[in-house]
Amino acid sequence: MTRQLANATLAILLAAGARAAVPPAPAGAPGKHADDSCIGCHAKLDDVRLRKPAELATADIHHAQGISCAGCHGGDPTSGDPTVAMDPRKGFVGKFAPRAIPEMCGSCHSNAAYMLRYAPNIPTDQLSQYRTSKHGLALAKGATDVAVCSSCHGAHGVRPPSDARSPVYPTRVVDTCARCHADVALMNRYGIKGNEVEEYKKSVHYAALTEKNDLSAPTCKSCHGAHGATPPGVDSVANVCGTCHVSQLERFDLSPHKDAFTAMDQPACEACHSNHAIGHPQDSWIGVADKQVCGACHSAGDAGAVAAATISGALSKAAASEAAVRERVGRVKRAGMLMDAADIKLEEAHQSYVMAEVEIHTVTVARVEKQTQAVLAATSAADKDAAAAEAEIRFRRTGLFVSLAVIAVAMVTLALKIRSMER
Secondary structure, three states: OOHHHHHHHHHHHHHOOOOOOOOOOOOOOOOOHHHOHHHHHHOOOOOHHHHHHHHHHOOOHHHHOOOOOHHHHOOOOOOOOHHHHOOHHHOOOOOOOOOHHHHHHHHHHOOHHHHHOOOOOOOOOHHHHHHHOHHHHHHHOOOOOOOOHHHHHOOOOOOOOOOOOOOOOOOOHHHHHHHHHOOHHHHHOOOOOOOHHHHHOOOHHHHHHHOOOOOOOOOHHHHHOOOOOOOOOOOOHHHHHHOOOHHHHHHHHOOHHHHHHHHHOOOHHHHHHOOOOOOOOOHHHOOOOOOOHHHHOOOOOOHHHHHHHHHHHHHHHHHHHHHHHHHHHHHHHHOOOOOHHHHHHHHHHHHHHHHHHHHHHHOOHHHHHHHHHHHHHHHHHHHHHHHHHHHHHHHHHHHHHHHHHHHHHHHHHHHHHHHHHHO
C-alpha cells in the first residue's frame, strides 16, 4: 500500500469512528512537487477558501521536506484530472473529522524510524501524550470543539516552533491558546473560568516575555505541557514551579509548610503566589495584616505570625541599610572618587539579600537572619569606604581652599609690590 493510500484510508476509518492502530510509515520517498497537481490546480481557483491552502503550502515545513498534499489527503497527485486526483477509491479525503486529525498526523510523527529521516530531534511520543491530555480525553469522548494538532500548529503552512511566525513560538503561543481559553462560553462548558489568559497577561512572567523579550519566560505550555496538556494538580504545582525556581523549592521542602500544605490538600506555591496572575514578590507581603499573604492561615499572636514579623523586620533593616549606603556611595562617586571596592561590597550585600528572600521559603528565622546579617556586614564595610572617601574629599577641598588663599595672598602682595615700584 502506498503512503498516500495508507494515510487516507486510516483517516476515513477514523472519521467513521473506527479505532485503528497507527500503521508504520512507508519506506518509499514522498512524492515530488513536480508531479503534484494539487497546488497547481488550487492556486488557480477563484474561491479563496480553496486557493489559500496552495498559497500557504510553499511555506510549509512538510512541503519543504518534499511531502506533497497527498501525504495527508491521499488521492493521485500525478493526475491533472480532478476526478482522478481526488478519487476516494485512491484514498482521497478532502476534509478530516476532528477525531481523525491526531491519528493522521501521528501516522508519521509517531514512527521513530520514519521521523529519523527528516527530523531526528523531534520526539515521537506526541500522539501518546495527546491521548492522555485534557484535549485528547475530551476528543475521545466525542467532543468536537477541543484542540487537535491543526488547532495549534495550523493545517497548511505549518512552521517549526522555532520560527517566530509559528503559532506556537513562545511570544505567540499565549494568543494561540487564547483562541479557545479566552472564550468564556466555551470554557464554561468544561468547568473552566475562561479568564486565565487575561490573568496571565498581568503576570511577571508575561512582562518578562513581552517587555524583556525573554523567550525562557513561562508560557502556557511551560506549566501545562504542550501535547500532554493537563492542569497541574495539588501534588504537582510545586514541582512545576520548581523546574525554574529550584532554590525556592529546595527551601520550601525544608519548611514546616510542606507537611502542613500536604495535610490540608493545598497547592504549595499557588497558595501565596497565585497561579496565572503571578505578581513580582514583595517583602511587604510578609505578615498577617490586610493583604499580607501570611494572614491567610495565621492570625496575630500565633507562632507563624511572630516568625513572619521577625523575618519582615530583618529584611526591612537589611533593605534600608543597603539603600542608605548605596546612596552614600553614589554621592561620593558623583564627587569624582573611585569606589570600586565599595561597589563590590554592595554587590555582595545585594546577593546576600536575594538569598535572604530565598530563605523566606524555609520560614526559619535563623536562616533568614544569617543572610540579613551578611547584608549588614557588607554594607557596613562599604559605608566605611564611603566615609573614608568623604574624609579624603574634605581634605582635598581644605587643601584646595588653603592653596587658593595662599595664591590670593601672593597675588595681592605681588600687585602691591608692583604698584610700589611704579611709584
